[in-house]
Amino acid sequence: MPKTLVVLTGPTGIGKTSLGIKIARHFNTEIVSSDSRQIFKELSIGTAVPTKEELNAVKHHFIQNHSITENYNASRYETEALELIENLFKKKDIILMVGGSMLYIDAICKGIDVMPDADHEIREALKKQLETEGLESLRLQLKKIDPEYYRTVDLKNPNRIIHALEISIQTGKPYSSFRSNKAKTRPFSIIKIALNCDRQILHNRIDLRVDMMVEEGLEAEARRVYPQKQLNALNTVGYREWFAHFDREITREKAIELIKRNSRRYARKQITWFKKDEAVQWFAPDQPHEIINYIEAQIK
């Protein structure tokens, strides 16, 4: 029997979690989360981790199994999730991946080029350089060290330039030499399914969900991690807005409004990303039977 990874994705708030459970139960399998924020054990309300009931209904992996203090990234996810998936395939023919983190999904489906983790000190030094000397100085440095990448990189995006520089400086080899531009092949086949619905309905769902999170105590959850607000894991919709409120930059009402707006924008960004992927088959969130039929037809 061929092994198949079914990827269920879509914008935030569309209903991936509950639909994923239906599908996983139908195929009597387990769920591997591909959500870059639900992996953190310190976060639960703001990341909308599955409820206890949902976790009991189907075995989930990669839910709250890391700490915000780790420097987690897509490459580590590739390594860890892939190993897990290989193991699960020993007892299952179908595995369901559920989540909306675009790059994490790509890391599993296509892979990320092998290169070292960024050195913390080098990154901090480059950040400081950006602050004091400006983006132009980083650009010039990149132009010298890695003219090839300089030609293709978004020269207005500091994160991209810093990353290329930190890898180049650290390894002594240009960043572009690590970029193969080739997708890795996987020893299993992949079916990609994405959910979407009318934009207005999605926005309403997002607004409603944010209100529910606030009712469930999102502010207190954010307060608990506030002392660690500089961590990358907390540069996240649903938390950064509270930090701004705690710092007296915005009102509580404004924070809630911004969480809604930023969630909407995140959803749009996700849709843009998945639209580009021709392997993705789109469904509405109320089509579990159609989705199951589609998966079964694909497997045959």
Next chain:
RNA sequence: GGUGCCAUAGCUCAGUUGGUAGAGCAACGGACUGAAAAUCCGUGUGUCCCUGGUUCGAUUCCAGGUGGCACCA
């Protein structure tokens, strides 16, 4: 019922001494290989309330209507 003010983008509003319009916010489109819920780029989306009148030309001026607000009854 009377008088006055207002009516322009999804919202709040600016503006055109008459040549079909622009800000903020919201929204929308896009990029993406180790920070990705990150980071970055781009885009006004409009029966200027309706109907007549004046005019070469009206969103702008005039009249009436409709709706909203305020005050007086």
